[in-house]
Amino acid sequence: MTILGHQRILELLPRLNAQTLLFTGPEGVGRRAVAQWFARGLNCSQGFPPCGHCEACRQTPPADYREIAPDLETKGGKRARAPQIRLEQIAPREGEEGENLLDWISTYPRYRVKVATIDGAHLLNESAANALLKVLEEPPAYTRLILIAPGRETVLPTLVSRSLEVAFAPLPEALLRTLSPDPEVLGFAEGSVGKARWALEHPAEFAQLTGRAEGVLEALRTGPAPTLEALRLLLELEGGLSYLSRRLRQAWDPESPRYRQALQSLAEAQDALEGYVSEDLVQTLLALRLTRLSP
Template identity: 65%
Template sequence: MKPSILGHEHILRLLPSLSSQSLLFTGPEGVGRRAVARWYAYGLNCAKGFPGCGDCASCRLEEHTDYLEIAPEAQTKTGRKARNLQIRLEQIAPREEGGESLLEWLSTYPRFRAKVAVIDGAHLLNEPAANALLKVLEEPPTYARLVLIAPSRELVLPTLASRSLELAFGPLPEETLHGLTRDPEILAYAEGSAGRVRWALDNPALFNQLVGRAQGVLESLAKGPAQTLEALGPLLETEGGLNYLARKLGQSLPPEDPRRAAALLAIHQAQEALSAYVGEDLVLSWLGLRLWSVMAER
């Protein structure tokens, strides 16, 4: 069943005319890059062409046989949450153990017209996996299309990015998201991401928990560093918590207030440190002290 797309009309108009076998979808999380990749796969395989008729044998498939997504595994083999997310070699090239790899999947002809493989997190390919994928990009089967998904072109290895045509996805305008909700709290959390809006609507209890935790941090900033540190802990456990806190802090201080820029910079630096796998306890302690000291300035 072809997915419904919110926004990105210019990309949807462009995709059917592209002949490139390797595409790079860049942009923020949740704006629709995966949904467009699935839309692209259904259109390529539809008996009537784009945008997909919804009635042919290909379009009626819930799980399309000619569509494959490869992403980092969120859990380790022991069942624990993976801290070092990466796409490994065995996901790209055949190995003695494990499930079907990308190369094995591409070695057979499509059931319909084209096989579309999505590398969801192309910036997280480890070196052996990236080298194996490079060989595919250099000589893909004629029936294959590969879609690499990453936050930006700069984060993808140049050898992979140079062989892919980039399509940049931006945050959706708030007016576009009004088709889903007009709740100002949800829209502030979403930051142009339809995926975040849908998550908030589908999980109201968790979203209300996020709002409450962010408010708790804001209130703690007037009490002391220990209280700020205590309030930040639960917020860091919440998906998108720091982004939402930054948005709320930005709204609570006028643009000319120097504390606003300093607080937002501190949150950005904390996010970069977490992305670099700096210990969460260390980041939490630094951010709590930094935010409190910034907001204590008058």
């Protein structure tokens, strides 16, 4: 298993004895890939780096590895505005079926160590976080737990205090150029290998995202109504608002008060959508604000 970058972290992890690690850093920078690499190394017959050939290394997903992440869709099949990791993913809950983290770690590993990754520890709801805290207080000796979050400040202090932070930084552009020299892909990635690979593996979707963002910038010159229509199209796509903020930084002066106010408007719109405020209301207000701020 090849990891792009993060050599210092790969050298450090095998020497750490902490049972709970907190991987912080930007989305797509490689935290999940390193968590899987770590799980393979812990169970590899030859240790670190994992050999890739022994019985444990050949398991896909890695042997004795479990990943828990928030549901990105509602039960009705729509994209969740505010994804959460729920209690039943962490501990048993009456009326809910399916294996949970507590049940999984209560059984011995097939090889040496069980590794559980909570991908989105900042998205644990209150009951799930409380259940996870009990796991962190007395984890079985054969387990390692990895929490993944944007930053330590986004995770409950009670969880942070029981974890050892491992901070991931964006990858240098020179490394990402080994994947693609395309400046549009590199600009979109912003140091994230996950974003770069997504753009390369989904060229049609990437072109749609860039095209709709350009449509918003063009509509801003003509008024609120065209901007609203363009925003509606862009917000149908995952990550539309965050990509628009990057395009605004390129199109506007990033030092200007207008740009800072636009970023604030985008952040408020994202918070409102996650709070289940009416989509039409959020989009209309955002269109008005961006049109007013447009140079």
